[in-house]
Amino acid sequence: MLIPVKDFSIDTTLMAGQTFAWKRLDDGWVSFIDKPILVRQISENELIVTGETSRGEIERRLGLKDDIEKIISSIDKDETIHQAILHSPGLRIVEDGLWVSLLSFVLSIQSNIPLIKKRIEALSSIYGRKETIEGKEVFSFPTYSQIYEHPELLKRAKLGFREKFVLEAANFLQKEELQIENMEKIREKLFEIKGVGDKVLDCVMLYGMHDLSAFPIDVWIKRILHEHYASMINGLKSYKDIRKRMIEYFGDYAGYAQLYLFIEARARRSDRMFFKKN
DNA sequence: CTTCAGGGACCGG
DNA sequence: CCGGTCCCTGAA
Numbered sequence: 204m205l206i207p208v209k210d211f212s213i214d215t216t217l218m219a220g221q222t223f224a225w226k227r228l229d230d231g232w233v234s235f236i237d238k239p240i241l242v243r244q245i246s247e248n249e250l251i252v253t254g255e256t257s258r259g260e261i262e263r264r265l266g267l268k269d270d271i272e273k274i275i276s277s278i279d280k281d282e283t284i285h286q287a288i289l290h291s292p293g294l295r296i297v298e299d300g301l302w303v304s305l306l307s308f309v310l311s312i313q314s315n316i317p318l319i320k321k322r323i324e325a326l327s328s329i330y331g332r333k334e335t336i337e338g339k340e341v342f343s344f345p346t347y348s349q350i351y352e353h354p355e356l357l358k359r360a361k362l363g364f365r366e367k368f369v370l371e372a373a374n375f376l377q378k379e380e381l382q383i384e385n386m387e388k389i390r391e392k393l394f395e396i397k398g399v400g401d402k403v404l405d406c407v408m409l410y411g412m413h414d415l416s417a418f419p420i421d422v423w424i425k426r427i428l429h430e431h432y433a434s435m436i437n438g439l440k441s442y443k444d445i446r447k448r449m450i451e452y453f454g455d456y457a458g459y460a461q462l463y464l465f466i467e468a469r470a471r472r473s474d475r476m477f478f479k480k481n
Numbered sequence: 482c483t484t485c486a487g488g489g490a491c492c493g494g
Numbered sequence: 495c496c497g498g499t500c501c502c503t504g505a506a
Contacts, residue, residue: 312489363501400490421488
């Protein structure tokens with residue numbers, strides 16, 4: 204299946220640190236939630252997709268339906284964000300779905316990206332089904348039912364204190380019939396899960412549910428805010444107050460601003476480390 | 482070998 | 495609100 208795209212880069216999008224549901228192969232990206240799918244960007248304007256999926260699903264999961272021009276023009280409010288936008292051409296915000304993002308970001312607590320990936324890999328090899336796509340073996344992303352039914356296997360993934368949080372989340376989704384009616388309702392319900400605080404919840408809303416107004420604040424965003432938006436958040440202390448202020452500032456697509464700034468902050472970290480080594 | 486920080490959340494004061 | 499503590503890993 205061929206999907207035409209415009210101003211899109213799959214590498215930029217999937218290496219942004221927003222999703223752990225895609226794995227990079229030599230010449231493409233695989234994701235195995237229900238069925239394995241393989242996506243390659245063969246040119247600037249074309250994706251090739253293999254696997255049992257649909258154009259609609261791929262477009263949804265890669266944020267291809269977002270009107271990126273409109274989004275950028277609405278968040279492009281100062282020099283800092285302007286530069287960040289210029290440094291990440293082709294970026295989109297993914298839509299991983301509720302469970303996948305919930306598990307991913309519970310696992311992200313007090314962890315760096317390689318560690319999160321490693322944990323997902325471990326869980327996939329413990330619970331996942333193995334299938335092949337174009338001769339490549341891939342394990343499915345663990346489901347909450349699998350974890351609910353075999354909680355004793357969790358220890359093997361060495362999740363540390365996050366293990367009980369993962370169990371909480373799996374049990375919750377197993378027992379609760381969540382309707383995707385309005386985002387506020389879902390927020391309230393998910394907040395009941397032990398291990399899901401403000402930051403994890405914002406990540407789930409943004410990268411799982413595609414609520415583009417969500418604005419997660421982690422240590423990287425905090426650094427950027429103190430460095431470049433100090434006057435704006437002056438006097439604000441709590442997570443909720445700072446978040447509210449930034450959403451007021453960036454508007455309905457604050458989530459995109461957040462991801463551009465996040466990528467920028469981490470890129471500068473890499474620059475410094477490179478500088479140190481030389 | 483040890484030490485320590487790392488995409489936060491909880492709990493007690 | 496604030497601050498100690500939580501488990502595990504990889505880097506130093």
